[in-house]
Amino acid sequence: LIARIRHTVLTAQENRDLPFEQVVELVNPPRHLGYTPLFQVMLAWQDGSVRDIPLPGLQAELAGLEYSAAKFDLTLDLADTGEGISGTLNFATALFDRATAERYGVYLVQALRAMTLNSPRSVSHIDLLPPAEREHLLHGWNRTERDYPLDQTLAALFEQQVRRTPHATALVSGTESLSYAQLNARANRLAHALIARGVGPDSRVAVCAERGLNMVTALFGILKAGGAY
Numbered sequence: 001l002i003a004r005i006r007h008t009v010l011t012a013q014e015n016r017d018l019p020f021e022q023v024v025e026l027v028n029p030p031r032h033l034g035y036t037p038l039f040q041v042m043l044a045w046q047d048g049s050v051r052d053i054p055l056p057g058l059q060a061e062l063a064g065l066e067y068s069a070a071k072f073d074l075t076l077d078l079a080d081t082g083e084g085i086s087g088t089l090n091f092a093t094a095l096f097d098r099a100t101a102e103r104y105g106v107y108l109v110q111a112l113r114a115m116t117l118n119s120p121r122s123v124s125h126i127d128l129l130p131p132a133e134r135e136h137l138l139h140g141w142n143r144t145e146r147d148y149p150l151d152q153t154l155a156a157l158f159e160q161q162v163r164r165t166p167h168a169t170a171l172v173s174g175t176e177s178l179s180y181a182q183l184n185a186r187a188n189r190l191a192h193a194l195i196a197r198g199v200g201p202d203s204r205v206a207v208c209a210e211r212g213l214n215m216v217t218a219l220f221g222i223l224k225a226g227g228a229y
Helices: 002-013 020-027 098-117 131-140 154-164 180-196 213-225
Strands: 041-046 074-080 085-091 169-173 176-179
Touching: 074 098, 085 098, 154 180, 154 213, 169 180, 169 213, 176 180, 180 213
Parallel strands: 041 074
Antiparallel strands: 074 085, 169 176
């Protein structure tokens, strides 16, 4: 990744004297009033290690940038302080909230650390998630286990939920959705059809369906008929 970025930057520097307006004219990208053409993210790099600016008769020092408005979707200003890299991230509040922008900053730092501490590897092998967030995503959000009555079937538990929240959304697939009552009605119709064809306890029914409303309906219909899938 570092080698690819270096090549891209050096290649771009060969055309640094070409006016940006001419680039836009040659590329002729689709125009939109909500963002600038060609790019929406700006990265600025400064040599912040230079603190003393010698100007005859004047005293000068470097000052941080302060933005009153976002010119681009994201603007990242970085500076080499001599002891490390510091920077600021400016973002369009119409597109991002503060928490999202802060996460982007965390991911960037994570990627930079991975690129500098490890041997050369592709960007697809770089882990952007810090350990705490990875733990939360993989384990924290998945701690959904519950204790259920062992003397009731899955179909019976589903029927109880139908009675509690008949109009609540039970399934969403793309732009389609079913409430608990609608899913239950579909599953019941399928269960009656399966029973009429001899499906019952110890029956095994093969399911060949894409993931979606019909597949879940089929599973519940088979269970309601007493079979297994």
